[in-house]
Amino acid sequence: MARVWNFSAGPCTLPLEVLEEAEAEFVDYHGAGASLIELSHRGAEFTSVHHEALALARSVAGAPDDFDILFIQGGATLQFAMLPMNLLAGGRFASVSVTGSWSRLALTDGSHHGDLRVAWDGADHGYARMPAPGELDVPDDARYLHICSNETIGGIRYPEWPNVGVPLVVDMSSEYLARPIPWDLVDVVFGGVQKNLGPAGMAVVYLRRSVLAGANDDLAAYLRYSIHAAKESMYNTPPVFTIWMTGKVLRWMERQGGVGAIEAAAARRSAMLYAVIDEGWYRSPVAASDRSHMNVVWRLPSEELEAVFVGEAAGRGMIGLKGHRSVGGLRASVYAAMTDEGVGALVDLMREFRATHGGVV
Ligand code: PMP
Numbered sequence: 001m002a003r004v005w006n007f008s009a010g011p012c013t014l015p016l017e018v019l020e021e022a023e024a025e026f027v028d029y030h031g032a033g034a035s036l037i038e039l040s041h042r043g044a045e046f047t048s049v050h051h052e053a054l055a056l057a058r059s060v061a062g063a064p065d066d067f068d069i070l071f072i073q074g075g076a077t078l079q080f081a082m083l084p085m086n087l088l089a090g091g092r093f094a095s096v097s098v099t100g101s102w103s104r105l106a107l108t109d110g111s112h113h114g115d116l117r118v119a120w121d122g123a124d125h126g127y128a129r130m131p132a133p134g135e136l137d138v139p140d141d142a143r144y145l146h147i148c149s150n151e152t153i154g155g156i157r158y159p160e161w162p163n164v165g166v167p168l169v170v171d172m173s174s175e176y177l178a179r180p181i182p183w184d185l186v187d188v189v190f191g192g193v194q195k196n197l198g199p200a201g202m203a204v205v206y207l208r209r210s211v212l213a214g215a216n217d218d219l220a221a222y223l224r225y226s227i228h229a230a231k232e233s234m235y236n237t238p239p240v241f242t243i244w245m246t247g248k249v250l251r252w253m254e255r256q257g258g259v260g261a262i263e264a265a266a267a268r269r270s271a272m273l274y275a276v277i278d279e280g281w282y283r284s285p286v287a288a289s290d291r292s293h294m295n296v297v298w299r300l301p302s303e304e305l306e307a308v309f310v311g312e313a314a315g316r317g318m319i320g321l322k323g324h325r326s327v328g329g330l331r332a333s334v335y336a337a338m339t340d341e342g343v344g345a346l347v348d349l350m351r352e353f354r355a356t357h358g359g360v361v
Helices: 016-026 044-061 075-087 101-110 209-214 225-230 240-256 259-278 303-315 340-356
Strands: 067-072 093-098 115-121 145-148 168-171 186-192 203-208 295-298 330-333
Touching: 016 240, 044 067, 044 240, 067 075, 067 209, 067 225, 075 093, 075 101, 075 168, 075 186, 075 203, 075 209, 093 101, 101 115, 101 145, 101 168, 203 209, 203 225, 209 225, 240 259, 259 295, 259 340, 303 330, 303 340
Parallel strands: 093 115, 093 145, 145 168, 168 186
Antiparallel strands: 067 203, 186 203, 295 330
């Protein structure tokens, strides 16, 4: 069986041993005579899988006891709306640091449901860097500051967590559990699972329990954090396949050594790519201090050469390298399940391609 090196931004590569484990269990789940995805979500088999996934989401992240962990469908996108719906009742407002596509979407989408104000906007800087702490304009009475810790499209991350005196709400989708969560600073951390944690189908939301006390309950049931917390993420039929697989990936992460090991691997792999870029001919469009460890973006001298590069990569079994359609260029996403070998193959191609196409390095 030939597996490609998959650098896609999400859905993305998952650990082979996890896929094989699921394959072995898929048709007949542990002797049940049926697949887990065919069995009742209230039955013994899935109940056990569900609670184990929740427990792993707590232990791998190191989430304190005063945080609830919620599995909610609708991806990270639904959280853009649920956050202001639940947290901004009673005329409160929140600030948003706009650092690229995903925080901009959180602002525009969330503004349908609450008063969101811009704390900083990187548009003037081409979204090529994050704000310095002093640049964030966050009033003392803001309910929270929304940040996207790693902008998946722009390829930038906050090197340090902003500490602005109001709680943070953090979209960690593209570096989920690949970086420690600053529990003292946050009220909510959320992300879609389809990058580091599993297949598409839900978001994992870490919610400080005290937030529920003042939350808006005048919402349809599925949109209320309080319902998901009270029902342990089983209010309605949950995405059983996604939860099953996410549990397996979390257990795999634990075997790798947890968040610290995942973080170190991402730092090492992204550094391999930035080293080749910095040798020249290739160009990184983002500030060196704020470069993402998960989504490495770079440019070639022309769009034509970028297309040729993508074609040659495909010929060598590397896919998903085309930059997002809104920004162009190239992007290699090196999520938790990417390997040094895969990144090594890409590095080799980058060096050879540069030598062949006129790079003088
Ligand atoms: N936030 C970030 C940082 C993302 O990268 C993405 C998806 N790529 C989203 C939000 C939206 O996530 P979803 O597709 O799970 O709704």
